[in-house]
Amino acid sequence: MIRAVDIKKSFGDVEVLKGISTTFDKGKTNLIIGRSGAGKTVFLKILVSLFQPTEGQIFYEDTDITKLNKRQLIEIRKDIGMLFQGSALFDSMTVEENIRFPLDMFTNMTRKEKEDRVNERLEVVNLEGSNKKYPGEISGGMQKRVGIARSIVLNPKFLFCDEPNSGLDPKTSLVIDELIQQITVDNQITTVINTHDMNSVMEIGEKINFLHMGKLAWVGHKSEVLDSDNQLLQEFIFASPFLQRLRDKALGK
Amino acid sequence: MFSFIFRAIHGFFYEIGKYFLLLRLMIARPEKASMYWKETMRQMNDIGVGSLIIVCLIALFIGAVSAIQFAYQLEGTFVPLYYTGYIVRDMTIIELAPTITCLVLAGKVGSNIAAEIGGMRQKEQIDALEIMGVNTAAYLVMPKLIAAVIVIPMLVFLAAIVSIMGGYIAAVPTGMIGHDAYVLGLRSFFDPYNVFMMFVKALVFGFILTSVSSYQGYFVKGGSIELGRASTNAVVLSDVIILLADYFITLLMT
Numbered sequence A: 001m002i003r004a005v006d007i008k009k010s011f012g013d014v015e016v017l018k019g020i021s022t023t024f025d026k027g028k029t030n031l032i033i034g035r036s037g038a039g040k041t042v043f044l045k046i047l048v049s050l051f052q053p054t055e056g057q058i059f060y061e062d063t064d065i066t067k068l069n070k071r072q073l074i075e076i077r078k079d080i081g082m083l084f085q086g087s088a089l090f091d092s093m094t095v096e097e098n099i100r101f102p103l104d105m106f107t108n109m110t111r112k113e114k115e116d117r118v119n120e121r122l123e124v125v126n127l128e129g130s131n132k133k134y135p136g137e138i139s140g141g142m143q144k145r146v147g148i149a150r151s152i153v154l155n156p157k158f159l160f161c162d163e164p165n166s167g168l169d170p171k172t173s174l175v176i177d178e179l180i181q182q183i184t185v186d187n188q189i190t191t192v193i194n195t196h197d198m199n200s201v202m203e204i205g206e207k208i209n210f211l212h213m214g215k216l217a218w219v220g221h222k223s224e225v226l227d228s229d230n231q232l233l234q235e236f237i238f239a240s241p242f243l244q245r246l247r248d249k250a251l252g253k
Numbered sequence B: 001m002f003s004f005i006f007r008a009i010h011g012f013f014y015e016i017g018k019y020f021l022l023l024r025l026m027i028a029r030p031e032k033a034s035m036y037w038k039e040t041m042r043q044m045n046d047i048g049v050g051s052l053i054i055v056c057l058i059a060l061f062i063g064a065v066s067a068i069q070f071a072y073q074l075e076g077t078f079v080p081l082y083y084t085g086y087i088v089r090d091m092t093i094i095e096l097a098p099t100i101t102c103l104v105l106a107g108k109v110g111s112n113i114a115a116e117i118g119g120m121r122q123k124e125q126i127d128a129l130e131i132m133g134v135n136t137a138a139y140l141v142m143p144k145l146i147a148a149v150i151v152i153p154m155l156v157f158l159a160a161i162v163s164i165m166g167g168y169i170a171a172v173p174t175g176m177i178g179h180d181a182y183v184l185g186l187r188s189f190f191d192p193y194n195v196f197m198m199f200v201k202a203l204v205f206g207f208i209l210t211s212v213s214s215y216q217g218y219f220v221k222g223g224s225i226e227l228g229r230a231s232t233n234a235v236v237l238s239d240v241i242i243l244l245a246d247y248f249i250t251l252l253m254t
């Protein structure tokens, strides 16, 4: 479990996060949703300590990671996997080398063990046989899947995904979402996902944190979205007239 | 007006501070020696083999031009013509080979390093490494620095030899000086200390251009315009600092 306590973050005079407290549960796909510019990425980067918050604490189980020194942070990061918005694959390495990189860097596994682990992860993300391709040679959806494979290659306890669906078509988005959810449940990982994709919200939103203007405007389960009378949430999720008509029909209005 | 000057001075020291911070963060025990070794080899290949042709080409012409120029100027004076070989040799070793080669490498290798590291920063690849628990300052900069301080002195040495050969090729077959005179010049008044100084310069210049360029890339923000600017800054700043260092090394060592 991860717990954020009254997180504030300013860049210069601009306060991006204005005091956010919430928890992210183990074995669940926890979502952070909100408009572009709402502060989702900043919040996620604070959660993994790529940014320091201006105020507040982040607890991983019982450890406050905002108080750790560099060495302790590196220790805890061995339990963290992260999928970046643009996948962040290393351009000069093949798919296989990308996924193997954490193993090369941090384990003493034999060549054969590493190869098996890489192939096993490639299978999880349905990319068997793409070992020797370079990131530039595969589609955005495939890059995301390689990114997922790389982020889970060391069996993390915590998984963070920044907009795993951005730039993907709805069908591919769904595949990625289901993949992340399956990995989360199978391995009982604490997963935190940033998204502004309303399909993801309704599919894998087991715990939804809705960020608006730097504050937490709503928290709940996907099944509670439709009935919620939170005006901001309704405007965000059912942004288009088409979706509003669908909602109203579903509610029998 | 005063606030402008204050901001400029503040900015200057802020940048210097960040530069040394990067160097300090870089000094750490490698997570995995073999990975650093592999990366260092890759960089030696990139910097060394990748720069061979341009370095030799420039050295060849510098030697040729120096030889022709001095042979022409010494003609009809009381200074013997064989001095041409001597002058070409010492100018090359003391100044031209280390300085010109490293200015050229700042343009070629430096801009490349800034663009590579800066691109990794912008595409969140540095963040990805950090999240894995990699010390990115060490992993991205140290192999480049080690490769540079080994390979660049070698390149400079090669440049010196090619330059002296260039002088020979330009002056001897064309009949400006005889073979014996040029070689006699090369063998006159030789001071090994100058070669030592050449290597000191090459080492220092190599360190400067690699670390300054890495610094420019590592802290880049924004998009492609900033990346281009970082790459340009890497070259300009490296060049200026190399020239300053050249001045001070010469002052201290002669």
Ligand SMILES: Nc1ncnc2c1ncn2[C@@H]1O[C@H](COP(=O)(O)OP(=O)(O)O)[C@@H](O)[C@H]1O
Pocket: A011, A016, A034, A035, A036, A037, A038, A039, A040, A041, A042, A043
């Ligand atoms: N490193 C930074 N420096 C200054 N401002 C930043 C920085 N990162 C993000 N911001 C600002 O914080 C706000 C939230 O950004 P972000 O978290 O990226 O939004 P999103 O919800 O789309 O991920 C934006 O206004 C952005 O300009």
Ligand SMILES: [Mg+2]
Pocket: A040, A041, A162, A163
């Ligand atoms: Mg974002």
